[in-house]
Amino acid sequence: MVIRSGSALLALIALCIPAFGQVQRTADGKPDFNGVWQALNSANWDLQSHAAEAGPFSALGAIGAVAPGEGVVEAGAIPYLPAAARQKQVNFEKRWTDDPELRCFMPGVPRANYMPYPFRIAQGSGPGKNTIMIVYEYADAVRTIRMGNPGKSPADSWMGWSVGHWDGDTLVVDVTSFNDQTWFDRAGDFHSDALHVVERYTPRSPDTILYEATIEDPKVFSRPWKIAMPLYRHVEANAHLMEFQCIPFAEDILYGHLRRQAANGKGDSR
Amino acid sequence: MTFTGIVAAIGLAAIPALAQNAIPRTAAGHPDLSGVWTNVTITPLERPRNLAGKEFFTPEEAVEYEKHSRETRNKDIRERGTVADVANAYNDFWWDSGTKVVKTLRTSIVVDPPDGRVPALTPERRQQLQAIADAKRKRCAQPGCEVENGGIPGPADGPEDRPLMERCLSFNNATPMLPTAYNNDYEIIETPGFVAIDVEMVHQVRRIPIDGSPHLPASVRQWMGDSRGHWEGDTLVIDTTNFNDKASYRGSDRNLHLIERLTRTDPGTIIYRFTMDDPTAFTKPWTGEIPMVKSEGLLYEYACHEGNRGMTGILSSARADEKRAKAGKNQE
């Protein structure tokens, strides 16, 4: 009995779960989000509820197929304006050629948070407490959340301009100044450069965050709408990001039509 | 990591800033490297030959050197209709390659070997690089080549023929961290167990775990290698290995073992020292030193690959050259 509880205790320590299940805090008393996190759903395939489906290449069989998922959109459907709904349909039909993810382009917000790759939240404290960096394994994308007042964004960007503040134990991030180049998922859900996202990161346990994002874009949607999902901490000892440098994988899509058609033409890009 | 977290939470590790040491410190007691830093400078990597034997400028000499640099790098000096005129398109309005020497007044970034110059490559590495250059020259006897930075024509059959910079894969300024033509900015964020360094060019983010974990296995190679850090007193030491075959700085190869040391010597300065240890490429290891100075500016997104119209332009230029050459032949 003693041995069993001893090894249970060791197992707890090994999994880095603090005693009593309390949320870890930084020296400033804020919830400590430092670590490697990942969403566990198929929101990146499609934010709305969807069944499994064949992919574009039969040669990839089950590997290249679309995973099913229950939607993460509160109230079920994304409220497109009529003209935008038609554009969404066009995007969906052309998703195997038009999705910016195919080109290894940065995914924007909130999509970066539910890509099927881990990301690291690097949260400064003490002298560094005004900056939280989120580093994504996918395409080396990065966001820097400014906790003070960084002033106005000078120009649009792929990952937006993130300004954060604490609301009790919830990190609230206001993101603006997006360009119109990203999609929300692989199903063609899209936005304009008027996109405005408000995120809420609320610790629900030491190893999970409740992530909510309210999406507003008067050029595309008839009203703001919201997604919600847990983010899970990678609890294995010393979890790290690796490089997913996908530019070489995307060059053929981008530049293949400009290749020299020589007899000894290079087929694959490195 | 957990232990530190618990200790930090209880506040036992809170170390107040000591009166005589104005460097901000984290709760764990290490100098806090967080912030935006720049290493822009006109000090060259290698000591100019006419300064042989001279390791430091005097303050007066530094002023002279800076004045001379401003005059010779004046953007008005150009000749219309030349390739060089096209090649260097911007004036200082767009560039940020610096106006000052490093504050230590060194005459070169290289501090070892003592002559301030990068050691010779090994004969094998020299041969390898020569073979690559020869193959390029041979391919460029045919039309369809386009000039690279440095003015030498290179093949352009496809994107993989082009330099890494043109593909937005790397700018040779992240590992090691050295100044480039502009956007010489780095944002560091230091947390217990992990340091991130966002290198503005080309939005490469260096990930440095400080958790005692070992490097990736030798079979796993990455563009920025694999970095692991640890503290030696007040110095953050970053050890990087596992580079892939394409990553190269000044002739280094996949066997590069890069050791970097960051020491915040005062609130406004980090002294950055790096050693390039690569016995299959260099005849001996070499070390450089450059200050990183605290910047009041912000880093901005540098979405290089997303806006890379230059690659499209270069490849289509090569195809146009080939077409013209073919048309020219058909008229003979």
Add this chain to the structure above:
Amino acid sequence: MRTAIAVVVSCIGMLLAVAPASAHHAFAAEFDSKKPVKLRGTVTKMEWINPHSWIHIDVKNADGTVTNWMIECGSPNTLFRRGLTKDSLPAGTEVLVDGYLAKDGGNRANGRDVTLADGHKLFLGSSNPDAEK
């Protein structure tokens, strides 16, 4: 410094003596030194993007038609740090572009000199103390 719009985007040539690196790509790979061009046009938009920003201008041709040209300039990040924003070169501004044509025949040019039509030239080089950060 919010030195308004008299942004002389004066993309002039430079001698790279000991400079560590050049721009993202060799302009000479894309633009033809034997084909200089002078364009007078109206800005339709400026894309403040990387690795190179682009000024789009409408140029009235001799026959009355209008051609849209793209003028390639530098990375905007240094300009942001100097206080410029995407509103600093508004649509409708008349400009004179002195550059070189793209080798592939497209309506693109290397922005060697871009001057405002009102003759207001503000040379923001490093020798200009106002340009110091």
